[in-house]
Amino acid sequence: MAENGLREKVLSLDSMNPWIKRLEYAVRGPVLARAVELEEELRQGVQKPFTEVIKANIGDAHAMGQRPITFLRQVSALCLYPELLSEPLFPDDAKQRARRLLAACGGQSVGAYTASPGIEIIRQDVARYIERRDGGIPANPDNIYLSTGASDAVMTMLKLLVSGEGRSRTGVMIPIPQYPLYSAGIAELNAVQVNYYLDEEHCWALDVGELRRALRQARGHCQPRVLCIINPGNPTGQVQSRKCMEDVIQFAWEEQLFLMADEVYQDNVYAEGSEFHSFKKVLFEMGPTYSSVVELVSFHSISKGFMGECGLRGGYMEVVNLDPAVQQQLSKLVSVRLCPPVPGQVLLDVVMNPPKPGEPSYQSFIREKQAVLSDLARKAQLTQEIFSQVPGIRSNPVQGAMYSFPRIQIPARAVQEAQARGFAPDMFFCLQLLEETGICVVPGSGFGQREGTYHFRMTILPHVEKLRIVLKKLSQFYAKFTQEYS
Amino acid sequence: MAENGLREKVLSLDSMNPWIKRLEYAVRGPVLARAVELEEELRQGVQKPFTEVIKANIGDAHAMGQRPITFLRQVSALCLYPELLSEPLFPDDAKQRARRLLAACGGQSVGAYTASPGIEIIRQDVARYIERRDGGIPANPDNIYLSTGASDAVMTMLKLLVSGEGRSRTGVMIPIPQYPLYSAGIAELNAVQVNYYLDEEHCWALDVGELRRALRQARGHCQPRVLCIINPGNPTGQVQSRKCMEDVIQFAWEEQLFLMADEVYQDNVYAEGSEFHSFKKVLFEMGPTYSSVVELVSFHSISKGFMGECGLRGGYMEVVNLDPAVQQQLSKLVSVRLCPPVPGQVLLDVVMNPPKPGEPSYQSFIREKQAVLSDLARKAQLTQEIFSQVPGIRSNPVQGAMYSFPRIQIPARAVQEAQARGFAPDMFFCLQLLEETGICVVPGSGFGQREGTYHFRMTILPHVEKLRIVLKKLSQFYAKFTQEYS
Numbered sequence: 001m002a003e004n005g006l007r008e009k010v011l012s013l014d015s016m017n018p019w020i021k022r023l024e025y026a027v028r029g030p031v032l033a034r035a036v037e038l039e040e041e042l043r044q045g046v047q048k049p050f051t052e053v054i055k056a057n058i059g060d061a062h063a064m065g066q067r068p069i070t071f072l073r074q075v076s077a078l079c080l081y082p083e084l085l086s087e088p089l090f091p092d093d094a095k096q097r098a099r100r101l102l103a104a105c106g107g108q109s110v111g112a113y114t115a116s117p118g119i120e121i122i123r124q125d126v127a128r129y130i131e132r133r134d135g136g137i138p139a140n141p142d143n144i145y146l147s148t149g150a151s152d153a154v155m156t157m158l159k160l161l162v163s164g165e166g167r168s169r170t171g172v173m174i175p176i177p178q179y180p181l182y183s184a185g186i187a188e189l190n191a192v193q194v195n196y197y198l199d200e201e202h203c204w205a206l207d208v209g210e211l212r213r214a215l216r217q218a219r220g221h222c223q224p225r226v227l228c229i230i231n232p233g234n235p236t237g238q239v240q241s242r243k244c245m246e247d248v249i250q251f252a253w254e255e256q257l258f259l260m261a262d263e264v265y266q267d268n269v270y271a272e273g274s275e276f277h278s279f280k281k282v283l284f285e286m287g288p289t290y291s292s293v294v295e296l297v298s299f300h301s302i303s304k305g306f307m308g309e310c311g312l313r314g315g316y317m318e319v320v321n322l323d324p325a326v327q328q329q330l331s332k333l334v335s336v337r338l339c340p341p342v343p344g345q346v347l348l349d350v351v352m353n354p355p356k357p358g359e360p361s362y363q364s365f366i367r368e369k370q371a372v373l374s375d376l377a378r379k380a381q382l383t384q385e386i387f388s389q390v391p392g393i394r395s396n397p398v399q400g401a402m403y404s405f406p407r408i409q410i411p412a413r414a415v416q417e418a419q420a421r422g423f424a425p426d427m428f429f430c431l432q433l434l435e436e437t438g439i440c441v442v443p444g445s446g447f448g449q450r451e452g453t454y455h456f457r458m459t460i461l462p463h464v465e466k467l468r469i470v471l472k473k474l475s476q477f478y479a480k481f482t483q484e485y486s
Numbered sequence: 487m488a489e490n491g492l493r494e495k496v497l498s499l500d501s502m503n504p505w506i507k508r509l510e511y512a513v514r515g516p517v518l519a520r521a522v523e524l525e526e527e528l529r530q531g532v533q534k535p536f537t538e539v540i541k542a543n544i545g546d547a548h549a550m551g552q553r554p555i556t557f558l559r560q561v562s563a564l565c566l567y568p569e570l571l572s573e574p575l576f577p578d579d580a581k582q583r584a585r586r587l588l589a590a591c592g593g594q595s596v597g598a599y600t601a602s603p604g605i606e607i608i609r610q611d612v613a614r615y616i617e618r619r620d621g622g623i624p625a626n627p628d629n630i631y632l633s634t635g636a637s638d639a640v641m642t643m644l645k646l647l648v649s650g651e652g653r654s655r656t657g658v659m660i661p662i663p664q665y666p667l668y669s670a671g672i673a674e675l676n677a678v679q680v681n682y683y684l685d686e687e688h689c690w691a692l693d694v695g696e697l698r699r700a701l702r703q704a705r706g707h708c709q710p711r712v713l714c715i716i717n718p719g720n721p722t723g724q725v726q727s728r729k730c731m732e733d734v735i736q737f738a739w740e741e742q743l744f745l746m747a748d749e750v751y752q753d754n755v756y757a758e759g760s761e762f763h764s765f766k767k768v769l770f771e772m773g774p775t776y777s778s779v780v781e782l783v784s785f786h787s788i789s790k791g792f793m794g795e796c797g798l799r800g801g802y803m804e805v806v807n808l809d810p811a812v813q814q815q816l817s818k819l820v821s822v823r824l825c826p827p828v829p830g831q832v833l834l835d836v837v838m839n840p841p842k843p844g845e846p847s848y849q850s851f852i853r854e855k856q857a858v859l860s861d862l863a864r865k866a867q868l869t870q871e872i873f874s875q876v877p878g879i880r881s882n883p884v885q886g887a888m889y890s891f892p893r894i895q896i897p898a899r900a901v902q903e904a905q906a907r908g909f910a911p912d913m914f915f916c917l918q919l920l921e922e923t924g925i926c927v928v929p930g931s932g933f934g935q936r937e938g939t940y941h942f943r944m945t946i947l948p949h950v951e952k953l954r955i956v957l958k959k960l961s962q963f964y965a966k967f968t969q970e971y972s
Contacts, residue, residue, distance in 0.1 A: 063592025106549025
């Protein structure tokens with residue numbers, strides 16, 4: 001009993017898991033919560049200085065109006081309702097793929113559980129896709145685990161990697177700024193987050209000297225065993241050079257670190273001179289000294305790229321050089337969750353095994369895919385162009401991924417005002433922006449940033465004409481904001 | 487470096503998360519692994535004493551030949567490929583539901599992320615379903631969280647509930663036998679598993695005296711805070727009486743335990759005189775002394791019932807009397823995983839909001855649903871009938887769920903042989919059964935059982951004629967096995 005005679009809850013803030021209490025996930029944090037409230041107020045007819053809330057907080061292409069790729073959805077619909085296989089509505093190549101996938105499902109139904117790492121033929125298709133991508137370096141379907149989006153796979157690997165107490169707790173090196181799944185996962189598992197800072201002055205490049213600094217400092221209070229890399233970068237949009245990747249691999253090799261490569265934006269590279277290389281490819285091209293030793297996992301997803309199928313929650317990871325005994329443990333661990341959602345597996349398969357030249361859907365598939373990617377490239381450039389004209393905003397080029405992460409100067413008086421209200425200064429900016437313009441972006445503090453610097457992350461996903469308006473409104477608001485607090 | 491000069495792996499059995507190493511999930515354990523190998527051998531033409539592997543290890547209705555419910559899949563296909571909305575192929579009520587659901591999706595696409603607890607109108611439909619089920623007791627959509635199958639929701643709640651070190655670690659009371667998700671989740675989170683034994687002599691009934699014993703013993707070495715109930719029972723198939731449920735609630739109230747009610751088999755009740763009551767309904771009918779105090783979460787799933795849509799990974803949980811501050815933490819926690827798979831959310835919605843009398847699909851929907859459920863009832867009875875005729879096998883009635891969990895006598899010589907080969911005796915039996923008959927069932931040791939007793943779990947899902955053959959073959963094998971080792 002509590003002192004007031006009321007019963008205490010069994011589960012309270014005091015008694016709950018403290019590690020869960022600690023975790024934060026800014027992409028769906030307070031700014032989004034307020035955006036959802038504002039949408040509701042608009043629906044109820046409350047007057048606002050804007051007519052629409054624009055959720056530029058999350059890489060959610062379809063929500064921003066991108067249309068699904070026809071062929072992907074045709075195969076999905078056929079798999080869900082195979083009666084359609086006898087209808088002339090669908091092209092033969094879509095039917096052929098649906099039949100092949102259904103034949104691999106228990107009872108020919110996507111409603112059956114699949115093998116826990118995913119349907120075997122899909123894992124084979126993923127392996128072949130990786131081999132094509134990496135210029136023929138072999139990929140083994142047994143090393144591929146399908147997942148419920150990339151987040152699920154990232155958490156699964158972190159779970160395996162985390163151990164120890166006190167000073168022998170596992171340290172996980174993550175970039176700053178980072179995608180907050182990593183900090184949240186590390187908090188949830190009570191591991192130690194080891195920050196290494198990307199170099200904003202050099203297009204958010206990763207610098208191995210900084211890795212070394214971070215590692216050296218961390219060794220005093222934890223056991224760093226994992227190095228996470230996000231390439232192309234989220235939220236930073238940088239694309240790593242091949243040279244940089246070689247340095248990272250060399251470093252992981254020297255320092256005995258397990259490499260986690262988040263490569264979910266591998267299809268989203270826009271800048272001239274930038275090119276995606278997979279860590280696996282670079283590792284194998286560095287020769288057997290490295291390729292037989294460095295333990296690596298790479299993550300991919302159907303939520304990004306040209307398809308943007310976030311809602312289907314599909315993805316995969318490929319493990320390289322994993323200890324076979326540990327791999328058995330991994331297989332056991334994924335079996336508890338039974339299997340990844342089958343519609344997401346199906347859609348992943350079609351992405352991995354798209355229409356081929358000569359097939360009925362080839363032309364339209366390529367046309368739709370290219371349209372999305374060239375549109376994104378245009379928007380990446382537009383974003384940088386507009387931000388670069390605003391005094392006080394400093395934006396690196398969006399070489400890849402789906403975000404701009406500009407640095408903003410926040411006047412000292414605004415910083416004080418924010419602190420008085422209990423907000424981080426960039427959170428204060430983002431909330432004010434939202435209230436006045438309806439534009440929802442995420443404060444840099446949710447991703448991590450160097451002390452005293454402020455940023456926000458904004459997606460480049462709105463339609464190009466709307467994006468232009470959003471960028472202008474945002475820039476105008478920023479000018480007004482800085483003036484007000486100067 | 488290891489002593490032999492080879493580099494040690496960063497991630498090895500020695501260095502990995504010890505809690506993951508400890509967990510087991512028998513439903514997809516060694517017996518299934520061997521079954522998959524045998525299937526491959528059959529495909530390669532290897533001669534076996536059987537022509538087909540029958541996977542009676544897991545409640546996977548579609549894999550056993552149950553056909554999907556037409557209306558559910560029509561709505562799903564329409565949502566995935568909305569171009570079909572203009573086709574005359576589909577009934578109007580399916581189109582109406584698809585339009586309504588699409589309107590609630592970002593960009594009208596199931597490829598957009600949804601709110602992290604699930605699409606709002608679906609949570610409203612779930613709340614109305616619960617209210618109808620529970621005779622009008624109110625359900626609040628804000629207390630409903632959609633999930634990636636029930637397993638995901640169970641793990642989420644366990645994560646919140648687990649805390650402490652040493653003797654103050656959270657104890658989680660689970661039935662023995664149990665569904666091994668619970669033991670695996672408890673192991674993974676490093677909580678303390680507190681066993682209470684169901685009463686096999688009384689149809690696997692739950693006895694509050696046994697709860698009391700288990701709690702008393704556990705209090706010496708951990709802090710029991712959670713009581714898990716599976717009703718209808720998995721693997722036991724029992725359906726709890728209303729009286730028993732009241733006793734459980736009284737106990738949870740007295741002992742300050744958080745109640746986790748796994749009610750995924752709520753539509754699967756077959757035995758005359760058995761009826762499903764939800765814990766929420768019983769709690770509220772016990773009056774405000776209890777209903778304003780006892781903290782409860784109930785889990786449901788689209789994988790079981792009459793729909794059996796395991797592959798879509800849909801489900802929900804309803805929380806009752808959760809501390810509002812903890813509920814905020816729960817909302818934060820689910821946001822890290824972004825959202826449950828949208829096709830599973832859509833299918834759940836149609837289950838919660840099925841065709842109504844007068845709508846075009848009503849008759850056929852009811853017919854298909856009833857056909858599945860009456861077929862299952864017949865198979866539940868058949869299973870018990872056949873097992874009850876076999877000397878040495880003792881089977882309780884399958885009152886509900888999808889499994890029989892008969893007790894088998896294993897001759898002392900077979901026990902010795904099993905131990906010599908490093909197997910639990912019932913694992914040895916199940917592996918031998920598989921090798922000789924192709925029938926894949928799960929040993930009782932994977933679910934827990936009283937020391938010295940042996941069981942196996944088998945689904946009742948094969949087609950009735952095949953089920954009859956499976957049951958006969960299994961009984962004959964058992965007779966032969968006991969003779970061989972007598």
